[in-house]
Amino acid sequence: MSHYSSFKFMMEPRSVAVVGASDNPKKVGHIILQNFIDMGYAGKIYPVNINSTGRIAGLKSYKSLRDIGESVDFVVIAVPAEVVPSVLDDCGAAKSKSVVVVSGGFAEVGSVELQRQLADKAKKYGFALLGPNCLGVMNMRNHVNTMFLPLYKFDSPKLGGVSFASQSGAVGSTVLDMVSNEGFGIAKFISYGNAVDLDEVDILDYLAHDPDTRVIIFYLEGVKRGREFLEAAKRTTKVKPVVVIKGGMSPAGASAVRSHTASLAGSYQAYEAAFRQSGIVQADSLDDLLDYAKIFETEPLSKGPSVAVITNGGGAGVLATDSIYDNRLVMPELEKETAATLRKAMPPIVNIRLPLDMAGDADDKRFEAALNAIGGDPNVDMIITIALFQTPGADSAVAASIINYKAGITKPLVVVSSGGSYTQAHRRMMESSNVPVYSSPEQAARALAALYKYSKTRGAIRKTK
Amino acid sequence: MSHYSSFKFMMEPRSVAVVGASDNPKKVGHIILQNFIDMGYAGKIYPVNINSTGRIAGLKSYKSLRDIGESVDFVVIAVPAEVVPSVLDDCGAAKSKSVVVVSGGFAEVGSVELQRQLADKAKKYGFALLGPNCLGVMNMRNHVNTMFLPLYKFDSPKLGGVSFASQSGAVGSTVLDMVSNEGFGIAKFISYGNAVDLDEVDILDYLAHDPDTRVIIFYLEGVKRGREFLEAAKRTTKVKPVVVIKGGMSPAGASAVRSHTASLAGSYQAYEAAFRQSGIVQADSLDDLLDYAKIFETEPLSKGPSVAVITNGGGAGVLATDSIYDNRLVMPELEKETAATLRKAMPPIVNIRLPLDMAGDADDKRFEAALNAIGGDPNVDMIITIALFQTPGADSAVAASIINYKAGITKPLVVVSSGGSYTQAHRRMMESSNVPVYSSPEQAARALAALYKYSKTRGAIRKTK
Numbered sequence: 001m002s003h004y005s006s007f008k009f010m011m012e013p014r015s016v017a018v019v020g021a022s023d024n025p026k027k028v029g030h031i032i033l034q035n036f037i038d039m040g041y042a043g044k045i046y047p048v049n050i051n052s053t054g055r056i057a058g059l060k061s062y063k064s065l066r067d068i069g070e071s072v073d074f075v076v077i078a079v080p081a082e083v084v085p086s087v088l089d090d091c092g093a094a095k096s097k098s099v100v101v102v103s104g105g106f107a108e109v110g111s112v113e114l115q116r117q118l119a120d121k122a123k124k125y126g127f128a129l130l131g132p133n134c135l136g137v138m139n140m141r142n143h144v145n146t147m148f149l150p151l152y153k154f155d156s157p158k159l160g161g162v163s164f165a166s167q168s169g170a171v172g173s174t175v176l177d178m179v180s181n182e183g184f185g186i187a188k189f190i191s192y193g194n195a196v197d198l199d200e201v202d203i204l205d206y207l208a209h210d211p212d213t214r215v216i217i218f219y220l221e222g223v224k225r226g227r228e229f230l231e232a233a234k235r236t237t238k239v240k241p242v243v244v245i246k247g248g249m250s251p252a253g254a255s256a257v258r259s260h261t262a263s264l265a266g267s268y269q270a271y272e273a274a275f276r277q278s279g280i281v282q283a284d285s286l287d288d289l290l291d292y293a294k295i296f297e298t299e300p301l302s303k304g305p306s307v308a309v310i311t312n313g314g315g316a317g318v319l320a321t322d323s324i325y326d327n328r329l330v331m332p333e334l335e336k337e338t339a340a341t342l343r344k345a346m347p348p349i350v351n352i353r354l355p356l357d358m359a360g361d362a363d364d365k366r367f368e369a370a371l372n373a374i375g376g377d378p379n380v381d382m383i384i385t386i387a388l389f390q391t392p393g394a395d396s397a398v399a400a401s402i403i404n405y406k407a408g409i410t411k412p413l414v415v416v417s418s419g420g421s422y423t424q425a426h427r428r429m430m431e432s433s434n435v436p437v438y439s440s441p442e443q444a445a446r447a448l449a450a451l452y453k454y455s456k457t458r459g460a461i462r463k464t465k
Numbered sequence: 466m467s468h469y470s471s472f473k474f475m476m477e478p479r480s481v482a483v484v485g486a487s488d489n490p491k492k493v494g495h496i497i498l499q500n501f502i503d504m505g506y507a508g509k510i511y512p513v514n515i516n517s518t519g520r521i522a523g524l525k526s527y528k529s530l531r532d533i534g535e536s537v538d539f540v541v542i543a544v545p546a547e548v549v550p551s552v553l554d555d556c557g558a559a560k561s562k563s564v565v566v567v568s569g570g571f572a573e574v575g576s577v578e579l580q581r582q583l584a585d586k587a588k589k590y591g592f593a594l595l596g597p598n599c600l601g602v603m604n605m606r607n608h609v610n611t612m613f614l615p616l617y618k619f620d621s622p623k624l625g626g627v628s629f630a631s632q633s634g635a636v637g638s639t640v641l642d643m644v645s646n647e648g649f650g651i652a653k654f655i656s657y658g659n660a661v662d663l664d665e666v667d668i669l670d671y672l673a674h675d676p677d678t679r680v681i682i683f684y685l686e687g688v689k690r691g692r693e694f695l696e697a698a699k700r701t702t703k704v705k706p707v708v709v710i711k712g713g714m715s716p717a718g719a720s721a722v723r724s725h726t727a728s729l730a731g732s733y734q735a736y737e738a739a740f741r742q743s744g745i746v747q748a749d750s751l752d753d754l755l756d757y758a759k760i761f762e763t764e765p766l767s768k769g770p771s772v773a774v775i776t777n778g779g780g781a782g783v784l785a786t787d788s789i790y791d792n793r794l795v796m797p798e799l800e801k802e803t804a805a806t807l808r809k810a811m812p813p814i815v816n817i818r819l820p821l822d823m824a825g826d827a828d829d830k831r832f833e834a835a836l837n838a839i840g841g842d843p844n845v846d847m848i849i850t851i852a853l854f855q856t857p858g859a860d861s862a863v864a865a866s867i868i869n870y871k872a873g874i875t876k877p878l879v880v881v882s883s884g885g886s887y888t889q890a891h892r893r894m895m896e897s898s899n900v901p902v903y904s905s906p907e908q909a910a911r912a913l914a915a916l917y918k919y920s921k922t923r924g925a926i927r928k929t930k
Contacts, residue, residue, distance in 0.1 A: 031857075104824075109814045153855050155885030168780020170825060173855040177884035178904075219780060247783035250790035259816040260779035285907035286784065286883070287752075314725035315633020315684060318712035319751065325715035349574045351724040359569075360635060390618050390638040392496075418751070419642035420620030439643075442750035 003202040004209055006128030009098035011139040011188060013073035014043045017065055017096070019087050020078035020103075021047030021056045028102060028148040029078040033057050035151065039143040046072060064090050071095040076136060076146050081105030084132065085117045092125030100146055101131035107194055108133055108260060119196040128202075134193030135169040138176075140186050141212060147191075149173055160185020161214030162293045165203045167192060167221045168247070168260065175219070175286065182290060183431025184297040187212040201228045208236040215296040217289055218244040221257045222266065230278045237279030241296045241454050245283040246271050279457035281450050288446060291438065295447040298434045299412040301460035302452050304381035306332040307445070309355035310370045311386035312362040312394055316416065316441055317355035320384050323445030329452060331355070332379035345369035364397035371405040375413075382452070383413040384444050389423045399426045403433040412451055416444045468667040469674055471593030474563035476604040476653060478538035479508045482530055482561070484552050485543035485568075486512030486521045493567060493613040494543040498522050500616065504608040511537060529555050536560040541601060541611050546570030549597065550582045557590030565611055566596035572659055573598055573725060584661040593667075599658030600634040603641075605651050606677060612656075614638055625650020626679030627758045630668045632657060632686045633712070633725065640684070640751065647755060648896025649762040652677040666693045673701040680761040682754055683709045686722045687731065695743045702744030706761045706919050710748040711736050744922035746915050753911060756903065760912040763899045764877040766925035767917050769846035771797040772910070774820035775835045776851035777827040777859055781881065781906055782820035785849050788910035794917060796820070797844035810834035829862035836870040840878075847917070848878040849909050854888045864891045868898040877916055879909045 016036060020029030029049070034057060036045050047056035052063050062068055065075065065087070075096045077087050081103050091099050099122070106115035115132070122129040130136060136146030140159045147154075157179040164186060166172030172191045179186060188210060190203055200223050207213045216236065223229045236242055248257035249268045275282045283289040307324050309331065311317035324331055331354050334342070342352045346366065350358055356374065358366050367387070374380055387398055406413055415430055415437045417423050427437045438444040455461060481501060485494030494514070499522060501510050512521035517528050527533055530540065530552070540561045542552050546568050556564055564587070571580035580597070587594040595601060601611030605624045612619075622644040629651060631637030637656040644651060653675060655668055665688050672678045681701065688694045701707055713722035714733045740747045748754040772789050774796065776782035789796055796819050799807070807817045811831065815823055821839065823831050832852070839845055852863055871878055880895055880902045882888050892902045903909040920926060 028857075105814060109816075149855055149857065153859075153887045155887070166780070168778065168783070170776075170778025170853050170856060171780035171784070174778065174781065174853050174883050177855050177888065180885040221780065221783065245784070247780055247787065250787045252790055252796050253783050253787035256779075256783045256786045256820050256822075259818065260783055260822060285788075286905045287907065311635075313633065313635025313639065314721075315631070315636035315686065315712055316639065318633070318686065318718050318721045318725055319636070319710075321721045322712065322715045322718035323750075325717055331717050349570060351574075353724065355721050357721075357725060388635050388639050390614055390642050391635060392493075392614065394618075418639050420645040422618045422620070423642065440751045442752065 003128050003198055004206050006098050006198065007206040009073045010100065010130065010137050011144060012142065013144065015046065015070070015072045015074070016041065016043060017046040017048050017068065017072045017075045018078065019048040019065065019075060021049050021061060023056055031148040031150065032076055032078055032146055035145055038151065039145060041143050065094040065096065066090055068094065071097065073097045075099045077101045078103060078148065081111060081114060085121060088118065088121035088125070091127060092121065096127055099127055099129045100134070100136040101129060102134060102136055102146060102148060104133040106132050115194060115196055122197040129197040131193045132196065135172055135191035138189040140188070147173060155180030158185040160187060160297060161212065162186055162217060162297050163188040163207050163210065163213040163215070164217050165190040165192065165207065166219040167195070168219055169193065171219045175289065178290060182294060183437060184294050195224060199224050201225050201232045204229070204232040204236055208239060214240055215293055216240060216242045217293050218242065219247065220244055221247045221260065226274070230274055233278035233280050237457055241281060243281045243283050243289060243292045243296070244275060245286065245289045279454070281454050291443050291447045292450045294436045295414060295451050298436050299451055300410055301455040301458055302381050302412050303460060303462045305329045305452055306379055306381040307384060307448055308332065308374045308377070308380040309384045309386065310358065310374060311355055312358050312360060312391050313386060313388040314357040316386045316388060317357050320386060320416070320441035320445060321355050323442045327445050327449035329445065329449055334374070335377050335379055338373050338377040341373040342370065345373065360391040361393040362391070363393040364401040367398050368401040368405065371402070375405065375409050375411060380411070382411060382448050384416060384441070384448070385413065386416040386441065389417060389426050390419055396426060396429065399429045403430060403435060406433070406435050412448065414438060414444045414447060416441050468593050468663055469671050471563050471663065472671040474538045475565065475595065475602050476609060477607065478609065480511065480535070480537045480539070481506065481508060482511040482513050482533065482537045482540045483543065484513040484530065484540060486514050486526060488521055496613040496615065497541055497543055497611055500610055503616065504610060506608050530559040530561065531555055533559065536562065538562045540564045542566045543568060543613065546576065546579060550586060553583065553586035553590070556592060557586065561592055564592055564594045565599070565601040566594060567599060567601055567611060567613060569598040571597050580659060580661055587662040594662035596658045597661065600637055600656035603654040605653070612638060620645030623650040625652060625762060626677065627651055627682060627762050628653040628672050628675065628678040629682050630655040630657065630672065631684040632660070633684055634658065636684045640754070643755060647759060648902060649759050660689060664689050666690050666697050669694070669697040669701055673704065679705055680758055681705060681707045682758050683707065684712065685709055686712045686725065691739070695739055698743035698745050702922055706746060708746045708748050708754060708757045708761070709740060710751065710754045744919070746919050756908050756912045757915045759901045760879060760916050763901050764916055765875055766920040766923055767846050767877050768925060768927045770794045770917055771844055771846040772849060772913055773797065773839045773842070773845040774849045774851065775823065775839060776820055777823050777825060777856050778851060778853040779822040781851045781853060782822050785851060785881070785906035785910060786820050788907045792910045792914035794910065794914055799839070800842050800844055803838050803842040806838040807835065810838065825856040826858040827856070828858040829866040832863050833866040833870065836867070840870065840874050840876060845876070847876060847913050849881060849906070849913070850878065851881040851906065854882060854891050855884055861891060861894065864894045868895055868900055871898070871900050877913065879903060879912060881906050881909045
């Protein structure tokens with residue numbers, strides 16, 4: 001928990017200084033400063049620029065941190081690489097509490113010696129440093145945001161419980177922008193680039209203790225302190241899920257990592273084993289990363305591997321069944337009582353078995369009856385409800401029946417709804433009510449498998465059946 | 466080519482009869498009839514209903530096909546299962562050219578004998594029969610469409626070169642609705658359900674010869690005539706790509722298939738081997754099916770397995786590199802000349818190697834220079850261009866530079882752009898100009914691997930390097 005307070009100064013600062021602040025809209029320092037102003041950051045803002053003539057972006061500005069006359073909680077540095085060491089001396093002199101260096105041009109382009117100076121200065125002065133070569137931090141709760149992206153390029157995600165740490169700034173900003181289309185929200189974002197001081201271990205420890213963070217997702221390129229990272233992960237996964245996508249798993253990818261963030265990627269086997277041992281859920285793609293974040297954000301742990309499929313489209317039920325077995329989950333037999341209840345509730349053309357194909361004319365009443373009967377079956381641990389809104393029977397009453405049922409169930413339940421604008425409208429209905437919705441049966445099954453894996457880590461699986 | 470003309474009568478009929486036509490908006494026969502009227506079908510339309518009193522949906526109606534007095538090209542039957550055999554007798558008497566039975570209630574619910582009557586009648590009278598238990602056909606060129614879905618639930622795909630055959634109606638309609646969000650278009654759709662007469666072999670033969678169809682995608686549950694299907698696939702894949710997703714690959718999925726379309730699913734190994742031998746590209750998920758359709762619709766065959774990655778986001782380039790190797794493709798070394806050209810065109814911070822990370826400030830000029838140099842490198846067979854529009858340098862000029870370059874290149878090129886509304890606008894720009902765009906590096910690499918696989922089937926790979 002060593003650097004918990006460092007991150008707190010970055011995420012909840014009472015005052016912010018932007019070094020490299022500018023009135024030139026093309027400068028990174030301009031974008032960062034302007035974003036703080038435009039997003040309504042409530043603390044004090046100090047623009048700093050060596051060429052300052054007194055005002056930048058309408059605020060009183062300073063030539064140096066030393067001129068501010070108070071110790072600033074959070075300093076964002078956006079100046080050319082070679083100037084950064086001297087700005088860090090200013091941070092030391094001004095007793096700055098935490099520092100992000102967004103500037104690039106260090107080890108990733110061969111300037112190893114220059115980068116070493118950053119680490120030395122942070123150590124010498126005793127402040128925590130994030131970066132260099134990164135986007136910094138974002139806190140969805142208070143609009144602290146050092147990302148130097150024009151706001152119009154970027155759909156802001158909603159506030160939620162998923163925190164995202166990314167070694168790559170581009171992967172970070174892209175994923176955040178993608179999240180805006182998904183049904184879950186973001187708590188904190190940390191882009192940490194070359195990680196000369198604060199690294200994966202510090203980030204994991206901070207997010208493990210951050211009360212706003214319920215799920216941690218991570219884009220990693222390399223891990224500097226392997227053993228400590230594993231220990232931190234073991235501690236963290238005991239209280240909240242950690243999903244990691246690791247760049248550089250192939251030899252060619254590992255070589256690309258060296259020129260990207262100057263990290264050592266390590267072997268595929270070593271990482272896989274380490275992730276497994278520490279309870280980390282590994283994502284094989286960016287799609288998986290988002291799909292897993294979504295299920296962890298809303299769903300409880302599972303008590304077992306049995307998945308029931310309820311569908312209004314037979315073929316989609318078949319594909320879901322295949323995917324359940326592909327992902328080493330199983331489909332249970334229904335209890336006799338459940339079957340008898342369903343037989344009464346379903347028309348004769350419906351075969352009473354799993355997957356339960358309720359036919360294309362299934363309406364909200366049929367969905368409700370199926371969910372009640374199957375959700376109560378002790379053989380069923382998790383549920384995939386496939387609601388294809390192209391079918392004649394499906395409309396907003398079906399979405400409402402799923403939302404209502406979901407509000408009372410303690411088993412994991414996900415929905416599959418795929419299609420165009422009519423379907424998207426119903427997806428949004430369900431997602432805004434904390435029902436996780438997937439675009440394909442395969443995605444839903446993969447997400448449930450990730451949830452089951454983590455449920456085992458947490459010891460949630462029932463002992464006898 | 467036996468049933469080519471049967472399908473032609475369905476897809477390009479001069480006259481259509483809807484048996485079971487109704488003024489009751491809840492009836493399937495009503496929806497089908499109304500869709501023909503509303504979508505502006507140009508041929509003659511005959512509503513048929515045994516209880517007809519002279520007019521249905523404003524058109525002159527008939528009690529029986531026998532009363533029409535001319536031989537109808539295409540009869541769509543939407544009446545209860547037990548009445549279907551007698552309607553087929555009417556078809557025989559009236560010399561109908563082709564018949565679709567959309568009604569369900571046959572072998573899929575145990576009514577095997579009733580289903581056998583359908584096959585016998587089709588044989589006896591010599592017309593071709595599609596179904597039962599299906600959605601029928603859609604031809605994007607002339608608005609022939611027997612799908613009994615309310616139009617407001619369904620975004621129509623645009624006209625294109627991908628034809629889709631689906632044993633499952635729900636998978637069929639869902640995929641078509643999903644396609645509306647993708648950059649490619651549809652030529653023909655065939656939903657064939659229980660396949661008592663026209664089956665997978667006939668469909669493949671028809672689509673192989675259909676000049677509007679450039680790519681065939683298929684959702685299969687079972688194959689009735691295995692050997693003939695393989696032969697038909699071998700013939701077809703010599704002229705156009707065939708992508709298949711097979712439902713019922715797992716034992717539990719196979720059991721679900723029996724109660725869905727009463728088909729025998731067969732073993733996973735047998736299907737995989739058969740697909741491989743016949744040059745069929747297998748899709749493992751609905752997502753793959755769409756992703757592969759997209760690349761086959763626009764891209765030429767590849768001459769080899771080498772993929773160059775050009776990116777404005779380092780981490781995304783790392784993930785693309787990993788995925789290229791995961792999918793058994795390779796990343797080449799650049800020729801010295803290419804490297805020298807790039808060195809001149811790129812700023813010093815850019816490492817001249819693949820993946821080429823052009824940094825977050827890369828603009829259209831940098832994209833253009835990279836595409837020109839790398840696209841012309843003889844070591845490069847295919848290109849992934851990652852354009853992350855959240856970055857400071859990327860805007861519509863970048864999209865335009867990719868579109869312009871794409872128009873002149875004969876190597877396969879795909880784009881990865883992921884994100885929210887700003888990105889979606891640029892995706893649409895590129896996709897409407899025949900540039901295939903994917904949401905993740907992993908999807909792009911999988912699609913290129915499918916293209917490479919099919920390129921080998923077609924003998925397009927160069928012999929020496």
